Amino acid sequence: MLYHAVFSDIDGTLLNDQHQITPRTEQAIKAVIKQGIPFIPVSARPPYAITPYIHQLQTEQAMICYSGALILDKNLTALYSVLIEQNDLRLLNQILADYTDLSINHYAWLNWFSNDLSNPWTLQESQITGLQAELAPKDLTEVHKILVMGDAEKIQRLEQKLKQNFPHLSIHCSKPEYLEMMNKAATKAKAIQFMENQLNVTAEQIIAFGDNFNDLDMLQYAGLSVAMGNSPDEIKQVAKQVTANNNEDGIALVLESQFPIID
Structure with missing residues (x-):
């Protein structure tokens, strides 16, 4: 299967326990972006707690904040918003x-x-x-x-x-x-569904990485769902694939296998 977009949770997934993107993971993500594959963070975090990683990865894509309640484009303009009544x-x-x-x-x-x-x-x-x-x-x-x-x-x-x-x-x-x-209308899966239209991709063409219960619906939705090695067993059982933990380049291992760099 060819995948055309990557969505990733941040804490416990993209970041290691020191709240950093490891060099190998950063390199793997940048290589994927260079191939024209969007890499989009999907986090419970607020926007300004996501933007430093957007800048680090040099991605021009939108970001999904508050676990799917708000989507902002690269200029922090709202594309999608679900408020508490x-x-x-x-x-x-x-x-x-x-x-x-x-x-x-x-x-x-x-x-x-x-x-x-x-x-x-x-x-x-x-x-x-x-x-x-x-x-x-x-x-x-x-x-x-x-x-x-x-x-x-x-x-x-x-x-x-x-x-x-x-x-x-x-x-x-x-x-x-x-x-x-x-x-309840604010979920990571629904936010990804909204982004499908923006990116012209289908659920089957999406890879999603997550590590915890607030990633569950996203992992159930994506074509290739990947649970981190540090995930609870219930999350690992739902995912189609389990990778190494967030301190051991779990994201990089999957991206390197799915998007090999061709010289």
């Missing part, structure tokens, strides 16, 4: 007002707002992404994603409560300490 946002904020010890974060377009700028989880996220949160205003209306960070046990209890109250929303943990909330 106003009523849901209001009710979520009412419940979350009782959890001020947790780091509660609202992502809206290019902006990151937090309830507590000195919360250790907020500070850690700032270190990971290289971004600085702003204090959340009371009148925030257009929100793509809410992220709550904190102790895994507290997050698990909050997840159960919110899922009971909002069965129509997408609520899941991207890791045990990170709980994400979005409109």
Whole structure:
């Protein structure tokens, strides 16, 4: 099968545990781009936490942010946007007002707002992404994603409560300490589906790389789904292929085999 586009999760997939693209992986991706194959990041991250890697890889393509809730072109112009409904946002904020010890974060377009700028989880996220949160205003209306960070046990209890109250929303943990909330229409698979029309490719012609549960629908959708070696077993079972982990050039190994460089 000839593949015509590559979509990749960022954390735990494109990046190693030091939040870097390894030299071999960077070289493999650039070689694919040089062959005219689009390489598009698909991440839960906000836009400005993705752009440094776009620049590093020298790709001119769009990027999928907030796990599919927002797609921006290379000039950061919105191509596609799915917001949390106003009523849901209001009710979520009412419940979350009782959890001020947790780091509660609202992502809206290019902006990151937090309830507590000195919360250790907020500070850690700032270190990971290289971004600085702003204090959340009371009148925030257009929100793509809410992220709550904190102790895994507290997050698990909050997840159960919110899922009971909002069965129509997408609520899941991207890791045990990170709980994400979005409109159910915002998924990585639907965002990729939108990009198919932009790129003139089909699902069968797409390779997708992922490592965690928020990559599940994308891996189920793509023609060639690749789980990283560091993925949970449930993700590996869904993927068509399992590669090495994110510290051992897992992406590079697949790209080098699928797109050999012909001298």
